[in-house]
Structures are given as C-alpha cells and as structure tokens.
Amino acid sequence: MEHQHQHQHQYDHTHSHNHTTVNEEDAIQSEQLHLIKVITAFAYYKRHSLNHNHRRRRDYLSLSEHHKKLIPDYLDKVNQVDGRIEENMNLIRAIVKSASMFTEDADDEPEQNPKKQQQNPPVSPMDMDKVRSTLKQFVRDWAKEGECERKVTYDPIIQELNEIYKDLPMHDRGAVRVLVPGAGLGRLAFDIAKAATKSQLSGNEFSYYMLFASHFVLNRIKTENEYKIYPFIHSNSNIKSDEKQLDPVMIPDVLPANLLDTVDFSMVAGDFIEVYSQENNREAWDVVVTCFFMDTAKNILEYMEVIHKTLKQNGTWINIGPLLYHFEDSSSGDASIELSLEQVQDVAKKIGFEFKKESMVPTTYTSNPDGMLKYVYECAFWTAVKI
Amino acid sequence: MEHQHQHQHQYDHTHSHNHTTVNEEDAIQSEQLHLIKVITAFAYYKRHSLNHNHRRRRDYLSLSEHHKKLIPDYLDKVNQVDGRIEENMNLIRAIVKSASMFTEDADDEPEQNPKKQQQNPPVSPMDMDKVRSTLKQFVRDWAKEGECERKVTYDPIIQELNEIYKDLPMHDRGAVRVLVPGAGLGRLAFDIAKAATKSQLSGNEFSYYMLFASHFVLNRIKTENEYKIYPFIHSNSNIKSDEKQLDPVMIPDVLPANLLDTVDFSMVAGDFIEVYSQENNREAWDVVVTCFFMDTAKNILEYMEVIHKTLKQNGTWINIGPLLYHFEDSSSGDASIELSLEQVQDVAKKIGFEFKKESMVPTTYTSNPDGMLKYVYECAFWTAVKI
Numbered sequence: 001m002e003h004q005h006q007h008q009h010q011y012d013h014t015h016s017h018n019h020t021t022v023n024e025e026d027a028i029q030s031e032q033l034h035l036i037k038v039i040t041a042f043a044y045y046k047r048h049s050l051n052h053n054h055r056r057r058r059d060y061l062s063l064s065e066h067h068k069k070l071i072p073d074y075l076d077k078v079n080q081v082d083g084r085i086e087e088n089m090n091l092i093r094a095i096v097k098s099a100s101m102f103t104e105d106a107d108d109e110p111e112q113n114p115k116k117q118q119q120n121p122p123v124s125p126m127d128m129d130k131v132r133s134t135l136k137q138f139v140r141d142w143a144k145e146g147e148c149e150r151k152v153t154y155d156p157i158i159q160e161l162n163e164i165y166k167d168l169p170m171h172d173r174g175a176v177r178v179l180v181p182g183a184g185l186g187r188l189a190f191d192i193a194k195a196a197t198k199s200q201l202s203g204n205e206f207s208y209y210m211l212f213a214s215h216f217v218l219n220r221i222k223t224e225n226e227y228k229i230y231p232f233i234h235s236n237s238n239i240k241s242d243e244k245q246l247d248p249v250m251i252p253d254v255l256p257a258n259l260l261d262t263v264d265f266s267m268v269a270g271d272f273i274e275v276y277s278q279e280n281n282r283e284a285w286d287v288v289v290t291c292f293f294m295d296t297a298k299n300i301l302e303y304m305e306v307i308h309k310t311l312k313q314n315g316t317w318i319n320i321g322p323l324l325y326h327f328e329d330s331s332s333g334d335a336s337i338e339l340s341l342e343q344v345q346d347v348a349k350k351i352g353f354e355f356k357k358e359s360m361v362p363t364t365y366t367s368n369p370d371g372m373l374k375y376v377y378e379c380a381f382w383t384a385v386k387i
Numbered sequence: 388m389e390h391q392h393q394h395q396h397q398y399d400h401t402h403s404h405n406h407t408t409v410n411e412e413d414a415i416q417s418e419q420l421h422l423i424k425v426i427t428a429f430a431y432y433k434r435h436s437l438n439h440n441h442r443r444r445r446d447y448l449s450l451s452e453h454h455k456k457l458i459p460d461y462l463d464k465v466n467q468v469d470g471r472i473e474e475n476m477n478l479i480r481a482i483v484k485s486a487s488m489f490t491e492d493a494d495d496e497p498e499q500n501p502k503k504q505q506q507n508p509p510v511s512p513m514d515m516d517k518v519r520s521t522l523k524q525f526v527r528d529w530a531k532e533g534e535c536e537r538k539v540t541y542d543p544i545i546q547e548l549n550e551i552y553k554d555l556p557m558h559d560r561g562a563v564r565v566l567v568p569g570a571g572l573g574r575l576a577f578d579i580a581k582a583a584t585k586s587q588l589s590g591n592e593f594s595y596y597m598l599f600a601s602h603f604v605l606n607r608i609k610t611e612n613e614y615k616i617y618p619f620i621h622s623n624s625n626i627k628s629d630e631k632q633l634d635p636v637m638i639p640d641v642l643p644a645n646l647l648d649t650v651d652f653s654m655v656a657g658d659f660i661e662v663y664s665q666e667n668n669r670e671a672w673d674v675v676v677t678c679f680f681m682d683t684a685k686n687i688l689e690y691m692e693v694i695h696k697t698l699k700q701n702g703t704w705i706n707i708g709p710l711l712y713h714f715e716d717s718s719s720g721d722a723s724i725e726l727s728l729e730q731v732q733d734v735a736k737k738i739g740f741e742f743k744k745e746s747m748v749p750t751t752y753t754s755n756p757d758g759m760l761k762y763v764y765e766c767a768f769w770t771a772v773k774i
Contacts (some may be wrong), residue, residue, distance in 0.1 A: 009402075032620060044552035056725070058722075059724060061720035063686070063720050063724070067686070067689075070688055070734050070737055071726065073730075073731065089423065118543070120617065121583055145446055232688060235715065235716075236727070237682070237711045237712045237713070237715050237725060238559070238709050238710050238711055238764075239710065239725075240728045240729065241728070241729050242727045242729065242730065248431075285469065287660060295624070299450070299454070301450075301454050301457055302490050322625050322760055323624055323625050323626065323759060324625055324759075324760060325623070325624045326572075328622065328624050329622075330600075335445075335446040335449050336446055337446060337447070337450070337461075338443070338630045339458065339623075340623070340626040340628060340629045341626065341627045341628070342627065342628050343460075343629065345459065347457050351593075354607055365678070372709045372710060372728065372764060372765045372766070372767070373711060373762060373763070373765070374765070375760060375761075375762060375763075376760070376761060376762075376763050377760050378758075378759045378760070378761070379759070
C-alpha cells in the first residue's frame, strides 16, 4: 500500500489551524511534536493502565475481612487484567515500531528509562482514551466480533456502489475513483476495494492514532489472527460475565496484505479540508464515501462544499453516520457549527446535491457485544448526486 | 406527603463520609454548605445556559457571509433556545423557592446581585450537568414522553408486586411496607402506591437535586401540565428536527397531590447505608425495590447487606438496572468495588437471597425520544427472597 504523507497534519483535533501565522519550518516542527505526543501516549499505555488497574487492588485491600471473603476471586481478576494489559502492549509496541517511518524516536518506552518513570506520565487522560479507543477500533474493523457493526454500516454502502456501477463491466471499473475521508483503520475502504477489485481507492485520515494503527494493520501484519487483544478490560462497569470480558479478540479476521498487492489503494494523512480543497483534487473523484465522518467537522458547510468540489459532475456522495459534533463542547476554543439533520440536508441541496435515497440505520459503534450499555446511533444514510 | 429530613445528608457523591472525625456541629455546617451549593447550581442555570448558548451566536458571526447565507435561520434558533432557557428557569425558580424549607437563602438569584454577576459562576460543570439532568428526569418520571421508559422498567416491578400479594385482599395491604431507595423524582414509588393504594411506601434519596425536585413535584404542583419545559435544548448534536427539539414537554402528566392525601407515603433524605443500617430499620420492610440504584454504591456488598438486614424474613428484593458504577472513575478518591452481574448475583446468594426470577430488560434512561443517539442499558431484572 502506498502511504502518502503530505505534512498537512500539524495539530491534533484540539488545536487550532492557522496557516497564515506559522511558517513552513514551524509547521514541520509542530507536526513532529504532535507525532511524538501520539507515540508517547501509545508508549505509556501499559504503565498508565497498570496504575489504573492497581487502584482496584488497593480498594479491595481496604475492605473488611468479611467483605474480602465474599469476593475471594476479586484480586485474581485484577491480576488477570494486568496480564492482558501486557498482551495489549504487544500490539501497541508493534504499531509504534511500524510508525518509525514517521519519526525517529519510536522505540522510547518509559520502562526503559528509570529517570522518566519517576515523573508523572506526560500524557493527558484524553490521549490515553484515544489509545484505548484505537484498540476498540480494531474490533470494529478487523475482528469477527465487529462483523455485526460492519454489516449494518459498510454493507449498505457497498451495495449502493454495486447498484451505481451495475452496468459497468468489472474490468472497466479501474477508472472509478472512490475517496473515503475519515478512513479510520481502513476496513471500509478495504471492503470497497475487495468488492470492486479494479477501483482506485483512497482513504484520508487526520488522526495519527488511526494512521499509525491502519498503517500497521494494512502493511505489517503477516497472518490472520496474528494478535490477541483485550479491548474491554479497562472498565468493569456493565459487565455480565468476567470470563467473557477477559476473553481475547483475535485480529485480523482477514489478511489485508493479500488484497492490497492487486488493487490501487492509498491512504493520505492530513486534514480533509486542507488536502481536498486543493486544485489537484477538483472534480477528481467519482464517489466520496463518508461513514461516521461528517460530525468531525468544525464547520460542516465547509465539508459539504469540499465534497461537492472534489466530485466529478454527476459524481456520488454516499453518507452514513450520526451528528455527534466533535467540537460542540470542545475546550479548545475552536468555533463549531451544529446543524440538525434537516438543516444538513437542506444545505446539501443548496450547495448542489440531489438526494436519490434516504433512510435511517440504527447501529452501535465500537461497542462491547457482551456489555450492558450500548450507545445506539440512529444514522442518516443517503446517496446524493452532484448536479 | 411527609418529608422526613434526618440530617444524614452531609456531602455530595464526590465527597467522603467519615463520621468519626467530624462532630455534630461540623456535620450540620457541612450539610448547609452542600445545600447551598446545590441551590446555587439551580440558581445559576439560566446565566450559565445563556452563556453556553451565546457561543453559538459568536461562532455563527465568525462565518463568511457566503456561509451565513446558507443557514439563514441559524441565529433565529439560537434566539429561540435563549427564550426556552428562560422558560426552564421558571420551573427551576419554583423548585428553589419550594426548597426554602431546607435552607434560608433560597431566593438569591445571581441576576439580582450585580456585584456577583461580574465574577465567574461558583458552579462546576458537573453541578450544572446535574441541573440539566434534573430537567430530563422530569421527562422520565412526570411527562407523557417518558411513558415508554416507565412502561419498560416500572411496570414489571408493579406486576411483580401484584403477583407476590395476589392472595392478599386489597384492604389488607395497609400492612405491607415497601421501600424504594434511590427514589429520584418519586414516580416509581408513586405508581406503586397507586397500584396498591393501602401500602406504606417510603422513598429514600441522597441527591439534593432529586430531593428538591421531588419535593416540588409531589407537594407544590397544583394542576396537570402546569409547567412547560425544554429538556433537550442544551446540545445541538444528534438532532433530527429543530422543530421537535424546540417543542415543549408538559409536566406533570398526572397530579401526584391527588393521590398522596389517601396513601401512607414518605420520602427520606439521606445516604441509604447510614439511614437503613440503623437498628430501627432492621427487619422493618416487606419489599425493597431498587431501580437504577445498585450501581450508585461505592461498595455494592454493603448495599446488599443493608437490603438484606432491612427486609423481614421472606421479604422480597426486586431489582432492575445496569451496573454503571458511579464511583469507578471518580476523581474523589473514594474506594470503589465493581462486580460483574454474575458476581453480584453470586454474592447476593451468599448473603442470604434466593433468586426467584431473572431476566434482562433493554431500556433507555432519560433519553431524547427524537434524538439520533440513545444509551441503551441492558438491565438485570430479578426478584429475590430473603432466606
């Protein structure tokens, strides 16, 4: 897989973008700092998670003897979680190692540096949350346990693409260019490529957590079920069965490398607006597929305009997702525009889209299949054509 | 309605309880401070919410003229939300006024004090979140829009009670004593009382947000649909239709005062463990009903032991709820014990409960019926008998 890296990725979601006040050198330096921040978060996963889990041990030991006897296996579970944190770290370590193409300091794990270990981890709770979310994204995109979520959200998109190009013979689909902004760990783009082997697929992603992890799974994993991960051990709330919670999830369920040699597939790092508003992307794509992406916008009007601009005449925009605006209550001070679903569709029509199909699709997102709490999104699903 | 207030409520959930190091005078002073904190949060609702909404106005004004024209009604909606915040404040003002039985300074609204207005509101985001949650609790408990949630969680409890006492004639049920810890805004206890008019019902509640609001709805509201509230205006994420979001919810759907003259119904303020582990509550209750309550425990073993102790021999514990342990990731430093559902049931058996019925019941909790994101809890529902 080609992995273009365009130096457009200077900041995290919580930082502001302002290209008129920073020069090119500052921008590159900011990007390096940001990269190191993400790699540091990955590197501190084990230490942070062990600390977090140790609180349970302390709380158990503060119980009366009588209460301890009522839950004799409690400490055993805490210890088992420790072991599974170590196993998760095996995957994370491999991700960080494969990210060394992005930066030089990828191997600096805190355990190997006793001086650093005495200080507080230089990682915010939010960054650590993103590391844990990355583990759950692996379930959604690359484990059989994620099949249910993928069937509900990815399959309708692929069916829609098949419907649009049903009259185009398979061997002519090499000219069809499909763009997937917010590609995450890449499974949707991969499944589209698999369904129409000759298409030119391009994923775009802003988050380095996702970029490192997708680079790893798409390029470095050598066999199916190569890694065991334990994505649901970080909270003990809403757990039905300890045994199921502690069960491993095997990744990947399919081997992406097998396919990627035969298709034209690339992943572009960077902010969607910055990359795709450029002149070389004008009317460059036949289809833009947005899946759980539109609400990552600070200004969803801008997203829609860039999607419109980047599509060829009569090109298709397929969307599925909720409207959980990521910047609505952001502490970053970024401006945020929040439209209702009705408003979004109204603006899309004004910008120059004609809606062909619309429906609502309920689905979870990176949910623990065995948990007692599920976030159910009622997603808007539509196909619209650039007119 | 009798409203016992036992001075057991010294601290908020985020504070620690330690009765061996504070004397009685300190305890009363702490309680007064806590009361004032909650009343202050209610009093600042309007100012805080208007500020929060004003951010949207600022962000809109920072858009290009071209973008402003694409969403010409945006500011109009922001203004309409302002008006609805004012209307919500009418209810909140009435709640605070009726809370003056608890404290002296209930009427001190920030607007009336220009000096205070210049300072930052002395209210944490978490406290303000509790005020907004209180508005949503009114929908769950006292609006027709909450009927769906009540049918799924309250009705099975009432059916179970009817089943248990089916051989007891209605006029003999005056001796049946039912306790509802975590009674919230009181609808479950009210519905139980309504179904078996002669039972002795007692709710227990720790949170002053809930206590003030339940005191108000149970004692002060004079007519059905007396208040219009707008509980879903505080976030613009996952909204399908602006119009529906801005629609009022009328409360109450039934008038509690009508019933309360005829039944033996009381609400006890205070921490469940502190109140019900006392000797006068030993073997004092025929039924304990816990609904979305067990996971409010720091130590769920203690909750189960007190439920067991407070029940008469052969008394019944009916439970419905998830296991979202409130103190799992608390910043308060409180110890927290988190058991899986299997473990909870295992411990209950060890303590001396025999399970008669068990099932799982999926339900939302204070959810926006028209929203695109729903938190769906798979609740454990059981009936267990003290042996």
